[in-house]
Amino acid sequence: MTAPLAQIGAATLGGLAALGRLVLFTAQTLSHLVRPPFYGREFGAALVQIGFFSLPVVGLTALFTGGALALQIYAGGARFSAEAVVPQIVAIGMVRELGPVLVGLMIAARVTSSIAAEIATMKVTEQIDALVTLSTDPLKYLALPRVLAATLVMPVLVAVGDIIGIFGGYLVGTQRLGFNAAAYLQNTADFLTVTDILSSLVKGAVFGFIAALVGCYYGMHSTRGAMGVGQATKSGVVAAAVLILAANFILTEAFFSA
């Protein structure tokens, strides 16, 4: 009779313990910010890898989403003769929610997975041990540059995603739905506030931080063998996606509930 309760209890405790370990890992990683040396070369490589090479996937995701959003709002709005709000709702929807969340999830798929797999492989082939014997802290050398790069570059990716998403809506709005081009842009610009844009960029930074950190965490805690690498990658992507969505809720609450 108590079995289901005990199971829920055990799962909750397990989850809390995992969260605790993640927080500890975060603190350890960040502590290296103030302790030299700083590995600039690794940081630069991570910036290019995470930022530049994510641009295509971010652009495509945002473009299609913005276009679909415009169609949906137009159709939905038509039910109470509010088709005209398409530019405003596309703008606010992309900037406040869909831009950061979708870019965040794409980064979880692309960056968390590759970081987790790379570090887990290094772990099972003893490269992490080798780093230690060469007087190099693995967190400082592997984790910090990636986490820092993701945190700094994600707001840029999100901004790009927001703009391309709005552009997707604009294309559909002007080409398919008969909006006037100049008026569409004017409505978009007039409607967005500084807080909307700021929230978008802050979300981006937080999601980038989560994506890279979780990838490093699962990579570093991988068990042995090819199965360990697969497991680390899968768990990392799932955990990053869930944490990003949870953080999105909390940040939305913080920015807009008042």
Added chain:
Amino acid sequence: MITLENVHTSFGPNKVLRGVNLTVGKGRSMVVIGGSGTGKSVLIKSVLGLVATDRGTITVDGTDITRTDRDVLLARFGMLFQGAALFDSLPVWQNVAFRLLRGALKRPRAEARAIALDKLRRVGLSADVADRLPAELSGGMQKRVGLARAICADPEIIFFDEPTTGLDPIMAGVINDLIRDIVTDLGVTAITITHDMSSVRAIADDVAMLHDGIIRWTGPGAALDTADDPYLQQFINGRSTGPMTAIR
């Protein structure tokens, strides 16, 4: 000098080291032998602090390794891993010169590269391999790159985990000579794990045999053949029958 006193190391229920006592003198070449899976690699990883010991003390020059600054200690060590453990994102020369390219021993890139090329030459690799990635090398070549990396920053104490495994006899001879030279000429302390008896005879000042979680026999290399331990005799003569069974 390195001493291990009653060292116990386990992985869950698997008790690998069960009270290891061993002393390695300064400037000596210690060779550790023993059956596959007896914990030789775990033994040297315990000294390096890569695996946690359950019990016992390990000291280097009299100081307990758990009570000393890890960075200072590791700066004196070099390690060749059994699987080479090369960084597969870095070209060969940057693997070898890893320590010289960052951190406390950092020096100009050109100088670091020159040192790396010199170490590669010492392990029988030409400058052509310097710019290749580890994945493009054969297993034996990777092993030698790992060896070059272990000796690159001129450490005082070097651990070699099966340095000649996977090498042809001539190349194995080159590596044996190299280890011998490093110990004799530079006064380095070396701890080598090997299954290769000709290698044992070529490089050992002292030999220790690990069996059943303890050091079963230890003594000078010259005393190997006259030692009366049946386990040791079975091992060094490679007999399938004796006190040790093949299935463990």
